[in-house]
Amino acid sequence: MPEYPGTEHERRIAPEALTRQVAAIFAGCGMSREDAGWMAESLVMADLRGVHSHGVLRVPEYVEKLLAKGVDPRGRPRIVKDNGAALVIDGGNSMGQIGAAFAMRHAIERARTANLGAAAVRGSNHCGAMFSYAMMALAEDMIGIATTNALPTMAPWGGKDKIVGINPLAVAIPAGKEAPIVLDAAFSYSSHGKIRVFQQKGYPIPSTWSFDEEGAPTTDTTKAIAGLLRPIGEYKGVGLAIVMGILASLLSGAGYGLESGNMVEGAIPGKDGHFFLAIRVAAFEEPRIFRRRVDGIIGEIRSSRPVDPLKEHAQAGAARRDPASVLCASRHLYAPGGLEAETEARYRREGIPLNAETLSGLGAAEQRAAGRGA
Amino acid sequence: MPEYPGTEHERRIAPEALTRQVAAIFAGCGMSREDAGWMAESLVMADLRGVHSHGVLRVPEYVEKLLAKGVDPRGRPRIVKDNGAALVIDGGNSMGQIGAAFAMRHAIERARTANLGAAAVRGSNHCGAMFSYAMMALAEDMIGIATTNALPTMAPWGGKDKIVGINPLAVAIPAGKEAPIVLDAAFSYSSHGKIRVFQQKGYPIPSTWSFDEEGAPTTDTTKAIAGLLRPIGEYKGVGLAIVMGILASLLSGAGYGLESGNMVEGAIPGKDGHFFLAIRVAAFEEPRIFRRRVDGIIGEIRSSRPVDPLKEHAQAGAARRDPASVLCASRHLYAPGGLEAETEARYRREGIPLNAETLSGLGAAEQRAAGRGA
Numbered sequence: 001m002p003e004y005p006g007t008e009h010e011r012r013i014a015p016e017a018l019t020r021q022v023a024a025i026f027a028g029c030g031m032s033r034e035d036a037g038w039m040a041e042s043l044v045m046a047d048l049r050g051v052h053s054h055g056v057l058r059v060p061e062y063v064e065k066l067l068a069k070g071v072d073p074r075g076r077p078r079i080v081k082d083n084g085a086a087l088v089i090d091g092g093n094s095m096g097q098i099g100a101a102f103a104m105r106h107a108i109e110r111a112r113t114a115n116l117g118a119a120a121v122r123g124s125n126h127c128g129a130m131f132s133y134a135m136m137a138l139a140e141d142m143i144g145i146a147t148t149n150a151l152p153t154m155a156p157w158g159g160k161d162k163i164v165g166i167n168p169l170a171v172a173i174p175a176g177k178e179a180p181i182v183l184d185a186a187f188s189y190s191s192h193g194k195i196r197v198f199q200q201k202g203y204p205i206p207s208t209w210s211f212d213e214e215g216a217p218t219t220d221t222t223k224a225i226a227g228l229l230r231p232i233g234e235y236k237g238v239g240l241a242i243v244m245g246i247l248a249s250l251l252s253g254a255g256y257g258l259e260s261g262n263m264v265e266g267a268i269p270g271k272d273g274h275f276f277l278a279i280r281v282a283a284f285e286e287p288r289i290f291r292r293r294v295d296g297i298i299g300e301i302r303s304s305r306p307v308d309p310l311k312e313h314a315q316a317g318a319a320r321r322d323p324a325s326v327l328c329a330s331r332h333l334y335a336p337g338g339l340e341a342e343t344e345a346r347y348r349r350e351g352i353p354l355n356a357e358t359l360s361g362l363g364a365a366e367q368r369a370a371g372r373g374a
Numbered sequence: 375m376p377e378y379p380g381t382e383h384e385r386r387i388a389p390e391a392l393t394r395q396v397a398a399i400f401a402g403c404g405m406s407r408e409d410a411g412w413m414a415e416s417l418v419m420a421d422l423r424g425v426h427s428h429g430v431l432r433v434p435e436y437v438e439k440l441l442a443k444g445v446d447p448r449g450r451p452r453i454v455k456d457n458g459a460a461l462v463i464d465g466g467n468s469m470g471q472i473g474a475a476f477a478m479r480h481a482i483e484r485a486r487t488a489n490l491g492a493a494a495v496r497g498s499n500h501c502g503a504m505f506s507y508a509m510m511a512l513a514e515d516m517i518g519i520a521t522t523n524a525l526p527t528m529a530p531w532g533g534k535d536k537i538v539g540i541n542p543l544a545v546a547i548p549a550g551k552e553a554p555i556v557l558d559a560a561f562s563y564s565s566h567g568k569i570r571v572f573q574q575k576g577y578p579i580p581s582t583w584s585f586d587e588e589g590a591p592t593t594d595t596t597k598a599i600a601g602l603l604r605p606i607g608e609y610k611g612v613g614l615a616i617v618m619g620i621l622a623s624l625l626s627g628a629g630y631g632l633e634s635g636n637m638v639e640g641a642i643p644g645k646d647g648h649f650f651l652a653i654r655v656a657a658f659e660e661p662r663i664f665r666r667r668v669d670g671i672i673g674e675i676r677s678s679r680p681v682d683p684l685k686e687h688a689q690a691g692a693a694r695r696d697p698a699s700v701l702c703a704s705r706h707l708y709a710p711g712g713l714e715a716e717t718e719a720r721y722r723r724e725g726i727p728l729n730a731e732t733l734s735g736l737g738a739a740e741q742r743a744a745g746r747g748a
Binding site: 131 | 535
């Protein structure tokens, strides 16, 4: 996740202070200290890794969910079907982050003995960046896989009805000396959250990101938000999103697509679904060998030749306004998660860059939560 | 998988006759009657579903592998690590189709009791279209997932070194009255096989499919084959391909990327790897309810509004020469696998359209295999 344009003008906030501030906001909304702490930690981790679309930018919307939209700050996830390697979890209408972390922890616990562990979640809500859950598997020498249902923002390829979510997939793979491989990709070129960041900053979006309501491409953030997100790889991306949505919703009995809400009226509380899978590496291969080979792949990518940045070519041309275009000018190439790991190290030193709108949103959320507590 | 341009001029071949012809060719190469039969069945199934890039077009190349490139026509796959839900299979340098089907069968068998079953394969070779294996799970009310390592044809995003395979992912999901959802997507816009079909026909390829050797987009099939396939969704697609390659190669100890060969010298026999996963629906949800909901999703897609085909828009514009552009002119939209199921029904009635080069390749392979047998 490369930096957004204009980052150099933003205030730098220390991650520890930001975490405390955000945890206090969620505690003020009635969440337990532990749950509020995890909410804060997971949102700040997204910002630290440069995924601002899923960072503390979301706090006002989450506070709204807790105080006015019917998500239960005291909701408790529980196992409702226990079939060894296969679990169904009901999130109990808790914040998605709470049910998702509960589910991934249990999938990992089952994989310790069964070598594979899967947890399908219903009764949940928006759970933030999926990489947070996939990465929980890494410390156990497991591969973590996470996917979720998302409110519909895409049409089937060739269509204009907004009935498919961008249903992201995250995969985390343990490495040795290198940063782990962490992929977290929705099946659209962009996310609504990312378009909102561009809208906040007043930048147009790349023409590959969206269609308007009639299916024509647009660089206008307002038309894009009213219109359709564009799937990666045309029918392939939307097909992948449909499949992930089914895994995330139909195995647990959660709402799929419009059953869980829409982008105008928002999500119906407690209808969201997710799916998590943990794969124990040692059941297949000696983890030391596996990690060494992952390191080799990361090194091979880093030492491979970048395209000539001075040459006019589609990779830079199509992506001129796209954060990804910075890749073309980088010193080297990255395996998935490599740039995010570097960003995290830098932001831990230098602070997290947050724009004025995110900061004022945080301030307003703080006052709102404090007012409720008083 | 929509039709290729020019299909209307091609000869129509009955699938049964084609299967017998192809089975005889592989038997002539020294494969057992059973193995040769499955080879033929899986290749003809790809043609039946319109996936000609992975159909009998491949026979001459497979015959070459068996007779001159060191793949063992009598190779036998076996389980080398048995950890309940997790299996490692050594393909014994058999044709990839043989080891892959063996592995998926065993993953399914394990999922019957453990609810999940995974098989990682090494010692294998090119195994054809991945949907064949994912679909084996459907009859058991399981979700089938299949991925494989492929010879490198892509660069990391922003790069020009051909070090990443397009490493496809196939997912098959049982439906009720509708055709099952069957997704089979490589993480490039196109495959080498599909570009070869365009080259055979003398058509240029869409500009989104490839880069030349320096990373510039090209519509020239020869430059595309010498150059790079273009990932879907830029860094997302190549990231997904890296992750699938790791699942397919590092869990089993197979070769990853260039370790399994390259596009100039070809594959090193017995270095390929695959990964299969079976998920038993009943462990999570009542299969009747699950299948009914899948039917609902398919119906929702079919009855959704297509974009206006007369309007100039990017979906048709960018895809003018792309087989996918036919979607825009279709009567209705499709869930993944829906168009393929319709194509299969039609080709079973009307015969499979095969072009002159594919037919002459088959004839030459037949003579070569017969000559060896004599």
